[in-house]
Amino acid sequence: MVKSNKFDYTGRTSSGPKLGKSIASDLEKRADKKQREAIRSLSSAPRFTLHKLDLKVPGKSLTDEGFALLADGLQNAFTTCRDLALVDLNLSDNHLTTRSLARLAPLIQASQYTLQTLDLSHNNFHVSTDKQAEEWQLFLQSFRSCMTLRRLDLSDNPSLGCRAFEILARVYSREPAVDPEPATGNHSLITLPDSCSILSHSSLDATHSTNTKDPSLSTCANGKTLADAWLLKHRCGLRSIPYLTLTNVGLDDTGALFLSYVLEQHYYPIQLVTENNATEASSSIRTYRQDANTKGIDWDKNSDSLSKDGLHLLQCAEKLRMKMLLGDSDSMTSSFMSAGFPDAPDTSPRAAFGVGLRRSSLLSVQSMDYSMFDKSDIQSARKKIQRNTIGHAGCESVDLWRASLAAIIASRKVFLLAPVFKTNNTACSLLEENEHSVVSSQNKDGHADQVDINQLIDVPVTDERFKHSLSSLSLHSGPLDFEDGQSKRSYAATLMTTSPVDSMSPEPTTPDGIPVSHTKILRTSASSRGHSTSFGGNSSDGSQKSEGFVNAEGYVRFQQNRMEKLKAYHKGESDGYRDVSLRCHLPLPVCLEILRLSMSPVDLSHLGVDKQKKAFTWGQKRETLKSGHDWRMKDESAQLLMLLSGAGCVEY
Structure with a gap:
């Protein structure tokens, strides 16, 4: 790959929208130049070449207006020259809001096979209104097809808000599961030698030369063929990002509640980093080093906004995550997540891979602390925060709970309006x-x-x-x-x-009182x-x-x-x-149509079809009336929580 890193604007004196317009012009000129070179080289032997774009614009106060100009220029560059590959994008400290995130979404989708690092730290992201929530969700959904993203940095956005983490949990839960690498260290890696980088020019040429032996195999953008095993594994979206930085984002207890659902399901970097998204060994970023003690999702520096209940919940989620995703079957992977030094030298291949990391097995420690890993512990911590959230902010503060209550209320109305027929109105003697x-x-x-x-x-x-x-x-x-x-x-x-x-054919209707004779x-x-008989029939x-x-x-x-x-x-x-x-005996598709007519499209999208069915079905059951009667002695927050839990709508 040809390295075209002439887009580092760190030392530029200009800033604001003026700089954004200048960057857009530079990108368009570079695209025109590379396209002309590609046309001239058509007469020679075809060669697979990507032009890497490492765009760095930190601390330039672009604002939403300046970034809109930059985004337009980058979009035009992609249209002009398809050989441009956006690999790294640094937009830290530019006073950006969720409006810029929505404009960034199509660029992320256009770079889904090349983008590796996205730095959006030190900005002004805040998610509270419906418009901001829509823009934030559009931004998160744009990662659904990203296959090479290694790091997403959202740190130092202290006004992000708890609603942003609810949307994160919603989008995360609706993405398909990924296929992790084995945690034994035989195939997983954190960095690659410079000559073996998937984005290096020599690596692509070497791969291309090996593929020429079988010209019938299709070649992908990174030189791989359809016969390679990595293409058969699903590893894309938010679930596939090895490093997600959420430090100093104003994380409160409600945000920690939804982050805990993401945390317990997210694999560790040692299970997600492959040759497809590994960085070069010469990288100066400390997080990417083999001996870095990182858990992938970094939520540190939020203690000022978290209570002890929220902090306890995240700690329980981390421990449950280690037990469920790593367990204690492999001492090397367990010790990778804990700081320490090797007790004794080992010359095995696994020890050579994890040199400087290996220590004694955590089996004895984990066996004593298995009570901390019990699922009931994290459920108790979540219920406590859920009750506190309902008691202080109400169900309206959480989109899922508000929409679920609206669906249950609509179901109860249908329940009460359902007619009761008398015995002599049946026609069952046919x-x-x-x-x-x-x-x-x-x-x-x-x-x-x-x-x-x-x-x-x-x-x-x-x-x-x-x-x-x-x-x-x-x-x-x-x-x-x-x-x-x-x-x-x-x-x-x-x-x-x-x-x-x-029932699908319309029938003519007649006014009442006018007899119709057949x-x-x-x-x-x-x-x-x-007449047919007269002819011999x-x-x-x-x-x-x-x-x-x-x-x-x-x-x-x-x-x-x-x-x-x-x-x-x-x-x-x-x-x-x-x-x-x-209770209403209506078919479920008709019930969902009733919800569609009685609820807003936004609330329906929050629920999804599965939770729409659960909420409406719960409201139609007669036994739930008795349950509601039994709850009358409890406080309102406990009643609402039991109602949402019974309907299966308390979490995504």
Whole structure:
């Protein structure tokens, strides 16, 4: 790779938007020059060449206006010359806000295969309003496809706010898991020799020469082919960043609550740094050295804003993280996370890799402190902070809790509005009373007379007949639950036998009070049958077809087949017409549509489809009414926490 590090503006005397415009002009000129060189070299042998951009603009007070000019110039440079590769970007101490983060998001996406270091420290990031939250979330989501990012520095932004960490936990939880390197030290690495760097020119040429032996293999941007194992491993997004610096960001207890969810799932640098994102061995950054005692996510220097409860929670998360992700099966990886010196020399390959790091196994220490690693400890610490947050700031301070309560309230309204049908309103005798289920009958003159459908519905039925009919029509294998003292006939029985033949086809409606007669239609059908008879046709065929059309058993079989198909389409959640597990008996897709109409799109995005289902389902259960009655003696914060926990909406 050709190193084009002429974009270090540390020593420039100019600053502000004027400097941003100057940098944009320099980037566009460099892109034009490299593009002309690439066109001239087309006649010679093609060569894979990337032009590295190490853009450093620290302490120049660009502000949002100056960075917007810089970003436009960088975007134009990428469009002009696709061989430009943004590797390092330093924008520290430039008075940037979340507005600049939203403008930075498309640049991160454009550099998803090359960007390695992003320094945004000492800025004015603050996330409190909905607009700022949207910009911050857009910035975090832009890392979803980044494969080479090694370090993200957000330190010294003391006004970041707890809402930023909630959004971080939300975006982090929705990213797919990564495939870590083994923590044994055989394949994991922190630095590479200069000649072996994945971004070095010689490494690319060497890889290209080896790939020429098999020209059928496709070559990627870093010289690798589709046969290389690293391409088959999912290692991108926020979960794949080895170093995340969050020192002095004004982390309070609520922010620590959501950071703890990220902390316990994030792998250590020794498991995330590969040849794809390792730095050169000559790097002057202390964090990248092999003997650096780092845990990857650095949340130090936040003790002024953290209480002892928040600090205890983060410490429990760190200990649980070490147990779950490293364990005590490997002494070398455990000692990598603790400062110390080797007790005795070892000439094994593993010892050679971890020279200066190895010490005695932590097995004995961890076995004594396993109570600290127990999951119940961190859960207790989280519940304490959750209750304190609800008691002091309310559920409105957390987007997830506020949206969950709105969904539960909407579900309760549907619960209360669900009608209760009487016994004589059921039409469950279709299967056993076929002689009464024919919609139309033919009189002596050959004309069909309409039969009042209410006469069929008002047929008295017994409990045994109702139970048999319901069991034959229902798709649920288990028995239905009824409350004590109530009739065995439910709303589901009425819906079960009155489902439309095709709910997807619109039906014409007529005003009430205007009788609609089908006699003309039926008489036309009868006359057509008579006309066909005059030409030698068999009149019995038409009558058989007519009887088959109104056959109740055939109608029920059609409905059952249709329900089975809809049930398979909705993955077992609903049969398309009803869900008897819910009080309203509405299918779950209809319930989600009710939420969509009653809640804002922002709140729905906070919940996601999974938590929308959980919140609405919880509000439809009868037993939750009894639970709410049992909570009446507890304080409000405890009641809200138990409600959110019962609905499964207390965490992402």
